[in-house]
Amino acid sequence: xxxxxxxxxxxxxxxxxxxxxxxxxxxxxxxxxxxxxxxxxxxxxxxxxxxxxxxxxxxxxxxxxxxxxxxxxxxxxxxxxxxxxxxxxxxxxxxxxxxxxxxxxxxxxxxxxxxx
Numbered sequence: 001x002x003x004x005x006x007x008x009x010x011x012x013x014x015x016x017x018x019x020x021x022x023x024x025x026x027x028x029x030x031x032x033x034x035x036x037x038x039x040x041x042x043x044x045x046x047x048x049x050x051x052x053x054x055x056x057x058x059x060x061x062x063x064x065x066x067x068x069x070x071x072x073x074x075x076x077x078x079x080x081x082x083x084x085x086x087x088x089x090x091x092x093x094x095x096x097x098x099x100x101x102x103x104x105x106x107x108x109x110x111x112x113x114x115x116x
Contacts, residue, residue, distance in 0.1 A: 038098075047071065068109050
């Protein structure tokens with residue numbers, strides 16, 4: 001039974017990483033733009049770690065989850081007034097981008113939790 005549970009968990013986490021890779025392929029540029037605009041070193045480091053994880057033949061699911069968690073923290077911790085200021089300066093809808101990407105990252109993180 002334990003072996004079956006470990007296999008299921010590993011398989012579910014691999015599927016979560018695959019889903020994350022697909023999301024990054026489609027929306028990674030926008031997320032990078034957002035993290036660059038926010039200019040928090042943790043977010044930039046996390047997106048680099050995420051890209052690095054997918055540069056491997058078999059991405060380490062812990063690395064993927066940790067990077068998503070760090071990105072999520074950066075997005076959630078940013079004050080709305082700061083986002084408005086950044087958006088005004090950069091002429092980008094930073095508040096809307098933060099909400100959208102934050103929701104997607106939350107969904108991806110939830111996939112990792114289902115596998116535990």
